[in-house]
Amino acid sequence: GAVVSQHPSRVICKSGTSVKIECRSLDFQATTMFWYRQFPKQSLMLMATSNEGSKATYEQGVEKDKFLINHASLTLSTLTVTSAHPEDSSFYICSAAPGQVHEQYFGPGTRLTVT
């Protein structure tokens, strides 16, 4: 149990376009979902915390107008990278926490390449 999926697994887009990444908890309801970004050879950096039905809380330095997060249901959160640029190329990972948040379940990640 406790499976989190992400779609797509990898995406290539042109500079200036927008990309949407989906994160789904497949067998549990996630009150809270988190979005991370990871650059090569670096650790995960938390971007934002998403609660179902409310606005996401962004970490300092993360542009909320550029990285749009929607958590419309207890099993789905989406991250939209708007007007993507090459520096946005990264590995984006989501995680989901059930009511008891002592375990977070991570998705497999989405590799975004902006050309």
Place this chain on the structure above:
Amino acid sequence: DAKTTQPNSMESNEEEPVHLPCNHSTISGTDYIHWYRQLPSQGPEYVIHGLTSNVNNRMASLAIAEDRKSSTLILHRATLRDAAVYYCIHQGGSEKLVFGKGTKLTVNP
């Protein structure tokens, strides 16, 4: 943000035990200690967590020091599939997991 200190890398031989240390001297009384691991190009995988007492599960054991300022993740018999970056995190009330650099574990056949 919560911070932990881990060795950058460790090496082990297959089928031998591995002890991965972590210092978390700034831990508060209600923070949980979590361990995750990440294989290349994958999302992190939950390994184990604990508060005060030592914990065991099918993947590993977690030994927590009495003062809670350090902990050790124990893999009882390392396999090649255990090669990963291991992250030790102490989680405060905000529920956020703040990842440090972790320990890259290499397992030699």
